[in-house]
Amino acid sequence: MAADITASVPESPWWGWAPFTPGGVLPAGARQVLAERLGIDPDVEIAPPPPPATAASVPESSLGAEALGALAAAAGSGTVSQDPADRVRHAAGKHTPDLLRQRAGTPLAFPDAVVSPGARDEVAPILHACSAHGIAVVPFGGGSSVVGGVTPLRGSHSAVIALDLTRLDALISLNEVDRTATFEAGIRGPALERALADHGYTLGHIPQSHQQATLGGYAATRSAGQASTGYGAIAELITAITLETPRGQLALGGRAPASAAGPDLKHLVIGSEGTLGVITEVTVAIKPRVTHKTYGAWAFPSFEAGAAAIRALAQDGGAGDLPDVCRLSDEEETELTLAQTDGAAVRLLRRWLRARGIETPALLLGVWEGTGSDTKRRHKRAVRILKSHGGVSATTAPAEAWDRGRFGSPRLRDELLTIGVMVDTLETAATWTKLAETHTRVAEAIRSALAAGPGGAETRPAAVQGHISHVYRDGASLYYTFIAGAEADPIAQYDRVKAAANAAILAAGATITHHHAVGTEHAAMLPAEIGPLGVNVLRAVKHELDPAGIMNPGKLV
Amino acid sequence: MAADITASVPESPWWGWAPFTPGGVLPAGARQVLAERLGIDPDVEIAPPPPPATAASVPESSLGAEALGALAAAAGSGTVSQDPADRVRHAAGKHTPDLLRQRAGTPLAFPDAVVSPGARDEVAPILHACSAHGIAVVPFGGGSSVVGGVTPLRGSHSAVIALDLTRLDALISLNEVDRTATFEAGIRGPALERALADHGYTLGHIPQSHQQATLGGYAATRSAGQASTGYGAIAELITAITLETPRGQLALGGRAPASAAGPDLKHLVIGSEGTLGVITEVTVAIKPRVTHKTYGAWAFPSFEAGAAAIRALAQDGGAGDLPDVCRLSDEEETELTLAQTDGAAVRLLRRWLRARGIETPALLLGVWEGTGSDTKRRHKRAVRILKSHGGVSATTAPAEAWDRGRFGSPRLRDELLTIGVMVDTLETAATWTKLAETHTRVAEAIRSALAAGPGGAETRPAAVQGHISHVYRDGASLYYTFIAGAEADPIAQYDRVKAAANAAILAAGATITHHHAVGTEHAAMLPAEIGPLGVNVLRAVKHELDPAGIMNPGKLV
Incomplete structure (x- = not known):
């Protein structure tokens, strides 16, 4: 029995991936392994989550009445919420340090409001209002980023909104002759697959974040699904894409299956991580439903x-x-x-x-x-x-x-964090020539960093496991899960591991990310990947499309 | 017996595709069809080409002694030629109007010199010298452009050079584990295939221009080979690419088979048509040699x-x-x-x-x-x-x-032009939904334009034939050959046909070019394809990499 990829799941809570299940979901086998190898008490009780943050713990919104009025007018059928619960839920993605900070009540930042357009044509006026009032915009889909991609940083602006796109979730058209389907970008993975299944098709792009993530998020982060070896990553599946920018709309592709009309600008939008504009529509190649x-x-x-x-x-x-x-x-x-x-x-x-x-x-x-x-x-x-x-x-x-069990790991992480276990994943990809050395270096770097805890507790037990999950003719991805008892400062522990892994990845000549994207987490490594001139090119494109720099400040470049 | 894709051919002459064959190469069957359907005299003699242009017909170079000295110093082991024969041969590509103008001794422009670097590291100093002296640079590989891509326009600059890259033709490395090979960009198709065949591999990218075109040209124009249905177009075959720009080197790809580290900037270089810089190295995926x-x-x-x-x-x-x-x-x-x-x-x-x-x-x-x-x-x-x-x-x-006979058509064109036949090709691509209508509209537009000659000679006989040559899941390319007796002003005749075809292509919602690229020929149509904002993005990238605008002025944007 395979996982049902069209099964709806509840929206993520502010403190983790999935709502709390009384008694927990950690299987007995996993508990036993944790006890034997990492010394975690196998009978530890899985506590319910702490109560959600309330108005008392959320700072006052920086938005004045005039700006709020302009946003409300621009949003049209959409909503502008300053409800503390909404602001807490949009304060972070699902990065382990994000979740630790959320649970501690100390997220890096809160959005001043959550704006949820109800129609595609409301996005442009919202961007205009934000430009006019100096408000930063963080596009927010499933909120499943594990690289800080949705952290509501305001940059040099006086306020920041989370632009929640999940109400833009329609199947706009399905073309059985071309085998393509056009969706609004805010549709989540299961709803997208359900809409296609109704017509006998599938996208086949099923990352582990599928149950929460949106199509626009897939595109913005150059996502790869768990079956990308067969179906191709999202960059290969997108045939047309529309980006709403502060300078107007960029509608690319869709005329032909291929073109030599200059550089393929779709590839500037794919992977742009909300820094150039808001992806509002995506057309994807579809295949007959898997039977x-x-x-x-x-x-x-x-x-x-x-x-x-x-x-x-x-x-x-x-x-x-x-x-x-x-x-x-x-x-x-x-x-x-x-x-x-x-x-x-x-x-x-x-x-x-x-x-x-x-x-x-x-x-x-x-x-x-x-x-x-x-x-x-x-x-x-x-x-x-x-x-x-x-x-x-x-x-x-x-x-x-x-x-x-393909969608189970993020739920397990919720519980492991609750019982004091440090757990997270990181990933890279390398050509075959460099793959073995990359694997050895990265695994060893993680292991050493976990062992070298405060006070030099070099015997701290840890598990560092890796796998190839995406295969290409010229190389493959490498994905790591590391598990250890949490230190007193688990964020420092995480940062130590991540810094060591990043250094090992770059030293091995591999890519800093195969499918998790850049966000805030990898931004410092981007120049090593595309060169300072490559970064300048991205900045020039951003300056052209977003001259005021309101789009997702602090991410990517 | 298949065509030998590693067979060397003589360099193109300045007036056509291939050196003159006494007696001509038009088969008897073709002559008969031309006589029956288009009224061309079947016994017309195939004349030898006119004598090459000499110093008398080539205007004096605009380069002063200081600029020439700087170029010579920068070129190092390379050469700087002001020989009229070199300047004539680099005055145009292989567009039918180009060839008609070349034969009439009235090319649109001449390069002031032909600079041929002998090593990759000479390209950057040449670009610096050109920046310092306000000299435009037209990268020139096989010179097989059919869209005016190598026309030596100087834009606002005082002089222009053709940068002939064909001496940069080395196989730099071949990686049998990753199944990739890195070449200097000036290597021609047959030499590339011969180098790979020596090791048991093929690139499989064999456009009709293969015998003259270079790998850098394939990349710069987003080329598709005749077997792209199986092997993929050049954009899918390139795993790494190096661009030398007036602002420095952009080296992209090669770390991993795929990456989510921001937008894939390789796709900005592929299709950039010499307007952003000079492609100096290309790494491609290779496959076992076809047996x-x-x-x-x-x-x-x-x-x-x-x-x-x-x-x-x-x-x-x-x-x-x-x-x-x-x-x-x-x-x-x-x-x-x-x-x-x-x-x-x-x-x-x-x-x-x-x-x-x-x-x-x-x-x-x-x-x-x-x-x-x-x-x-x-x-x-x-x-x-x-x-x-x-x-x-x-x-x-x-x-x-x-x-x-796959490489034969350009030779036939040489002879047809010589005997007063107007012949050329044009192409597009469309999604399956739009394919039939696109085909009907474009063929009809060409036919009508040919029929509506000067004086309204509506019965002028013409052949307009089309085919699909590149197949995708969501659509296909359409390629047209049109043949008719040449009018007194054959360039006006050509322009009339091309304008009609372009209008039909855009009206049908198809792409203005599937694999011939933009050059000067399609530049006016680019805003219809990627929008005015898309054009602005390309201009912003160009401004970042080539602030003085020396790279291939007048092309693409």
């Missing part, structure tokens, strides 16, 4: 052997042999996954692998998605290549388990 | 039926079913192709098709390329879909003939 899935899992003697196998599949396999979802865990992640899983089956698997000389396996999961028996044929062809690279079948159960 | 080709040709009852078949193949076929080369001729092009081909076989084919109810066929050609029997399997799967859409096999001969 068939073929699952597979293989154990390899090592992470390197598994990586070599998927590289062969990507480069020498036939078209479509590579699974749509292709994930290779390193030895530590594989071990932790097996340790959390039902005893008898895992013992059998371990014995089976040991008999084949595999003591510390690296587990590869694959899902081939489609509309018919072709998924089986693609899987069969892939198996030949995987086996020839030393892969040993590990039944389909691990891949099916992944598909069932 | 197997499977050919196929099918006749459909109409162009629309054929288009529906390839749309089904693109959207519902398995991965790889679509042939790497996929070309569907309209009824007129099919008829003209058959009319030029050997009688007996064609008579048999016509009878075979007529027996199946196909009187005015539209011919689809496909080539599946690869390294093994997979090409046969892909072909076999495709045949099922093509047949189910009414396709009737027309043997493999037409596809093999296309592959043999």
Whole structure:
């Protein structure tokens, strides 16, 4: 049973990813592993969340009556809220330090108001009002940024609003001949997939943030879905995009499937993170709804052997042999996954692998998605290549388990933070040539940084697990989860780990982010990635479209 | 026998595409068709070209001694030539009006010198010297532009140089693990393919201009190869690119197969047409050298039926079913192709098709390329879909003939222009929804414009043939060849046709160019394509990288 990608979920609370579940959602296996490896009390009670912030804890809005009036007039059918609960909920994204600060009642900033347009044509007047009154604008979709992308910084302006776009959630048109669909940008992942499923289609872009994130957010952050190996990342799926800027509307693409009419400006909008304007409409390529899935899992003697196998599949396999979802865990992640899983089956698997000389396996999961028996044929062809690279079948159960639990991790984080565990993820990507060294350097940097706590507690237990989750012909992504007991200052602990990982990523020549985007978190590393002249180009574009600098100050550049 | 894509060809002469072949290269079948349909004397003698321009016909260079000295010092191992023959050869690209003007000795402009750097690190000092002395720079690769992209306009500057990059033609590195290769940008198509073939690889980007064009030119114009349906257009093949600008070097990509570190600035460089700087290095994805080709040709009852078949193949076929080369001729092009081909076989084919109810066929050609029997399997799967859409096999001969003659058309144009025939091509692309209407409108616009000659000679015979040559999931390209007797003022005749076609393309909502680029030819149409604000964004980027505006004035924006 796969996860239902059209299932609606409640809106995120201000303090975490999902509403509190009495008794918690941490499985017994996970609790046991935490106890054994990290010394966390397995019987610790999962407390309900603290009460939401009230007017008393939220500073007064900086917006004067005149500015508020102008905003209300511009918003038309939209709303302008100064309700403390709204302002708290739009004070941060879902970055671990964000959530720690939210829980401590000390977010970096609060928006002075939350403006929610009710129609696309209200966005331009709102931007005009903000320009006229010197108000910074932070576009806010699902609010799932893990890089500080929605932190309501005001820059040099006197006030800042969160521009909540989630009421702009309509399917504008669906073109079955071109296999494209145009949506308002504020539609969330499940609603988008439900709208397409009603017509027999899917977008197939399903990041872990899918249940909260919006299409506009996918575009603004150059997002990649968990099945991007098969469907392509969002930059490949977008055929047209509309950006409302303080200087007017930029409507790009849609005339033709490809063009040589100068540089492709869609790629300036994709990844612009709200700094150039507000994405209001997006047209995406769609595919027939998935009716068939073929699952597979293989154990390899090592992470390197598994990586070599998927590289062969990507480069020498036939078209479509590579699974749509292709994930290779390193030895530590594989071990932790097996340790959390039902005893008898895992013992059998371990014995089976040991008999084949595999003591510390690296587990590869694959899902081939489609509309018919072709998924089986693609899987069969892939198996030949995987086996020839030393892969040993590990039944389909691990891949099916992944598909069932694919949206679960952010909920687990909520609870781990509650019980005093530091947990977060970070990611990069590298060409195949640099992949092994990047993986070693980054994992070691995280491990060392966690070990080197205050007072030099070098034996502090920690888990650092990594996997490849997005595969390309010339390289792959690397995704890390790190878990340790929280220090007295968990934000300092987090910052120490992140700084070490960033330094290792840059030293290895990899990219500072494969799909989490830049936000505030990676802005200092952008010059290393695109050069100072590249940063100047982005600034020149911003100055052209947003001369007053009201759009999402402090992010990206 | 397929065309040898590594075969070197002589450099283009100043008056046409290829050196003169005594007796000409027009096949007998083509001469017969020209005589029957357009009233061209079938026995007209193919004259040798006029003598090359000499010092007498070339205006004096505007470069003073000081500027020349600075250029020579900057060029280092490179050369600075004021030789009239060099200046004539760099006075124009291969646009039909360009060639007509070249032959008449009246090119739009001459470069004041031709500067040919001998090493990549000489480009930056040359740009500095040009900035310091107010000299415009026109990057010149293969000189194969058909949109005026290399016309040596000086804008507001006192002089202009052609920066000939063809000495920068080295394979810098080849990475077999990542399957990428880095070249200097001035390498021509055949030399690039030969360098890769030596290591067992191919780029697979083979536009009709392949024998003259350079990799830097491919990148600068967002080129698409004839097999782009399979390999992807150049924008998809480039993994890293270096641009030398008057403000310094922009080195983008290469760290990772994908990144979310802000907008992908590679897409600002690709398609920049020399207006932002000089592309000096390009890294491309490579594939194993082609050892197997499977050919196929099918006749459909109409162009629309054929288009529906390839749309089904693109959207519902398995991965790889679509042939790497996929070309569907309209009824007129099919008829003209058959009319030029050997009688007996064609008579048999016509009878075979007529027996199946196909009187005015539209011919689809496909080539599946690869390294093994997979090409046969892909072909076999495709045949099922093509047949189910009414396709009737027309043997493999037409596809093999296309592959043999794929580089021949520009040579034929040389001769047709010589014997007083107006011939040129133009192209667009549209989404499937708009494709049929775009095709009808554009073909009709060209036909009407040709018919409406001076004095209203409405019965002037003309051939207007079209085909789809690049196929995508959401649409396809449309490529037209028009042939008619030349009027007394052939450039006015050309301009009339082009203006009519452009208007039809924009009215149909299609793109002004799929792969010929913008240059001077389409610059006026760019605001319709990307909006006035899009043009402003390009200008802002240009101003940042080229504040003095020395780079390729008058092109793109």
